[in-house]
Amino acid sequence: MTRPSDEQGGATLLVLWTALLLLAAGTLATFWSAISLATHRANAAADLTALSTAQAIQSGSPDPCAVGRRVATANQASLTTCTLTLDTATIKVAVHLDLGVLGAPTLTTTARAGPTDEPAEGAN
DSSP, rough: OOOOGGGTHHHHHHHHHHHHHHHHHHHHHHHHHHHHHHHHHHHHHHHHHHHHHHHHTTTOOOOOHHHHHHHHHTTTTTEEEEESSSSOOOOOOOOEOOOOGGOOEEEEEEEEOOOOOOTTTTTT
């Protein structure tokens, strides 16, 4: 059985296009994962920083924002804003993300921590 000459190489192009599509999908999934992980890391860093800063306020630390800065740095984030009230800390942290050729965006998130006015469940 012989093939007509106009069909030669058709499978090669199909395989190449399929490989290119799979490569593009894999690259997109990798970038999506990196952004998602950085977002979760930023949120966790913000929460931990706010909690530690609020705890520093409660314990009478002379510089609660310095405590928050250390916690943010330990979580690979940078403390950009630290606002203190009598017993509450509102902070903003930034996480830098390196996406190679797509650039290096900075993800920022805010968290607030302090005592609640309501008693804990089950407390008398």
